[in-house]
Amino acid sequence: MQNGSTLSIESGCLHSDKFDDDGRIKRTGKLIISSYVYSLVRFHFSYCYLFVNLGTWKYATAHIITAVIGSGVLSLAWCFAQLGWIAGSITLVLFSVITMFNSLLLTDCYRSPDPVTGTRNCTYMDAVKSNLGTRQYKMCGIAQYSVLTGISIGYTITTAISMAAIKRSHCFYKHGHEAGCHVHNNSFMIIFAIIQIILSQVPNFHKLSPLSIIAAIMSFMYSFIGIGLSIAKIIDNGIGETSITGLPIREDFTGMDKMWKTFSALGDVAFAYSFCFILIEIQDTLKSSPPENKEMKKATVFGITASTIFYLLCGVLGYAAFGNKAPGNFLTGFGFYDPFWLVDLANICIVIHLLGAYQVLAQPIFGFVEDWSKLKWPQNKLITKEFSLLGIEINMLRFVWRTSFVITMTIIAMIFPFFNEFVGLLGAGTFWPLSVYFPIEMYISQAKIRKYSFTWIWMQVLSLACLIVSLVAAVGSTRGLVTSVQTFKPFQSVS
Known part of the structure; x- marks a missing residue:
């Protein structure tokens, strides 16, 4: 009997009402939003989303929309101001098509070696390892951790700007729109850092699903508020000064300056579409019949199409409302106008969203160092032992490391408090490796596409073109950071 039980478990022959076709727990589509799960030894990384029903393509579509729409919408009006009506619209649609194409390739990599009957890869990292091997697997892990570190800095900047916008809107409401009402951002960065240091000591923060659900609601609320405020501003003041090509070249804004801003x-647009590296986790919520790859392809098409329409609304309406003077974060621009309470609500939503999102993103980085340290020095009590302080379990490694991380990210944010340039750099660093290169290479390996065949060549051309776009975006954003630093006094950020 014991042998028989063992064989049935190993072969996945368990009760069909509890287990899936490969012996794992049956998928129901129930996940926790924004939950990153990390394992040091395997560079395991996953990002899961809220779900409350059976796993079908319709619910996977909702996952994708939730994944795509977030803080990336804040800079789209500014992007249109740099690119203009035609190039701005084409850029959004083009990134949408490229993201959709690579996502469709990625759906066939969920199972290996066969896309229908092969072994499940429950995470993006698992898919990379199964199709491309351990070396590429580790490279993917490095890329993801680098991006997460950068996003932590970006969230610190964004939250401080939104906090400052709340204070400014009250100042304008009290003293009138002609008042300067300038606010130093550093104090808000410090407040944000203190809160993050406290939250970082909460064990298993990334598993607190109520906070994750709230964060998802917040992201939708501030996006819709931004669209509503843009429409209201257009109705009250008409369409701002816009143009086909965006910001015009003038004496204080040369053609070279425009090129770098472009x-x-x-x-920034690339950052808004960076979601491919969680697609496998979303696909893992689908039932095995019909085949997951076919269902996920439908979800991908509908999800990205809906997200693109939403992005176009934010970009087009934001640009129409502010014109060529569109701010980097379009919600902060409404601080000059009534209703001030709605502006405050939108920025409060951003703050709440990013307070939780920061911790979710930081958990894999925290886990990496802590797990590695425990493996390296298993006998060191400062690393392994939990101490009780006022009824709270404190680990010295966790306290020192996580506090140091938050402080370091905050200091960098104070030195480089430039929202758009930082978002652009993050998008450039994320888009090509995680949204283009790995999906294409995995599909080539999965489908056994012959090297130097027509299909192989044009896929490599697409990958190369996206690499060039990412490189010029990175150069432009880096140049923007360097230029801004030259005229900026460190730790003197003002809204």
Whole structure:
């Protein structure tokens, strides 16, 4: 009997009402939003989304929309101001098509070696390892951790700007729109850092699903508020000064300046579409019949199409409302106008969203160092032992490391508090490796596409073209950072 039980478990022959076709727990589509799960030894990385029903393509579509729409919408009006009506619209649609194409390739990599009957890869990292091997697997892990570190800095900047916008809107409401009402951002960065240091000591923060659900609601609320405020501003004041090509060249804004801003805007758009590396986790919520790859392809088409329409609304309406003077974060621009309470609500939503999102993103980085340290020094009590302080379990490694991380990210944010340039750099660093290169290479390996065949060549051409776009976006954003630093006094950021 014991042998028989063992064989049935190993072969996945368990009760069909509890287990899936490969012996794992049956998928129901129930996940926790924004939950990153990390394992040091295997560079395991996953990002899961809220779900409350059976796993079908319709619910996977909702996952994708939730995944795509987030803080990336904040800079789209600014992108249109740099690119103009035609190039801005084409850029959004083009990034949408490229993201959709690579996502469709990625759906066939969920199972290996066969896309229908092969072994499940429950995470993006698992798919990379199964199709491309351990070396590429580790490279993918490095790329993801680098991006997460950068996003932590970006979230610190964004939250401080939104906090400052709340204070400014109250100042304008009290003293009138002609008042300066300038606010130093550093104090808000410090407040944000203190909160993050406290939250970082909460064990298994990434598993607190109520906070994750709230964060998802917040992201939708501030996006819709931004669209509503843009429409209201257009109705009250008419369409702002816009143009086909965006910001016009003038004496204090040369053609070279416009080129660099255009490159940086490409990075911002790329950041808005960076979601491919969680697609496998979303696909893992689908039932095995019909085949997951077929269902996921339908979800991908509908999800990205809906997200693109939403992005176009934010970009087009934001640009129409502010014109060529569109701010980097379009919600902060409404601080000059009534209703101030709605502006405050939108920025409060951003703050709440990013307070939780910061911790979710930081968990894999925290886990990497802590797990590695425990493996390296298993006998060191400062690393392994939990101490009780006022009823709270404190680990010295966790306290020192996580506190140091938050402080370091905050200091960098104070030195480089430039929202659009930082977002552009993040988009440039994320888009090509995680949204283009790995999906294409995995599909080539999965489908056994012959090297130097027509299909192989044009896929490599697409990958190379996206690499060039990412590089110019990175150069433009880096140049923007360097230029801004030259005229900026460190730790003197003002809204």
